[in-house]
Amino acid sequence: MVFKCIFHSINNYEVQLAKSILDAEGIYTLIPNDQITSIAPYFAVATGMVQLLVSEEDAEKAEDLLKSFKEDIKAEQAKDTASITYLKQIECPQCGSHKVKLSTKPRLVMILLGYLLSGLPISAKKKIYVCDECHHKWAETKNKNCD
Numbered sequence: 001m002v003f004k005c006i007f008h009s010i011n012n013y014e015v016q017l018a019k020s021i022l023d024a025e026g027i028y029t030l031i032p033n034d035q036i037t038s039i040a041p042y043f044a045v046a047t048g049m050v051q052l053l054v055s056e057e058d059a060e061k062a063e064d065l066l067k068s069f070k071e072d073i074k075a076e077q078a079k080d081t082a083s084i085t086y087l088k089q090i091e092c093p094q095c096g097s098h099k100v101k102l103s104t105k106p107r108l109v110m111i112l113l114g115y116l117l118s119g120l121p122i123s124a125k126k127k128i129y130v131c132d133e134c135h136h137k138w139a140e141t142k143n144k145n146c147d
Helices: 012-024 034-039 059-089 108-118
Strands: 003-009 050-055 100-106 125-131 137-139
Touching: 003 012, 003 059, 012 034, 012 050, 012 059, 050 059
Parallel strands: none
Antiparallel strands: 003 050, 100 125, 125 137
């Protein structure tokens, strides 16, 4: 049996979701490097991404079934990209500059609490914004009007 790659991703969970769609339709699928990328996700790039293979006979049907799934994945990636560029829209409350960096500061209380409960220093980081112009620092505030 000859196999064809019909979907690939750096994220194992995306490939597993695509696999479940095809399995529900009775299409036999194969993920050759599934075990290693589940245990060590950083190997996905080294192994050529996580790939979903189907037989050549089922490839066309599988492509059709995954068409909307692939569009949803692209939409999610576009949303992620939009959230990354959001930092450019943040304005310093003191000088109005848009040259703002995001810094994370570990919360000492959470580190100590994590250490006491689990024996490991667990870090919960607080988002701190720093202006490059006036060096003003402020914490992220949540808008209560937003969902």
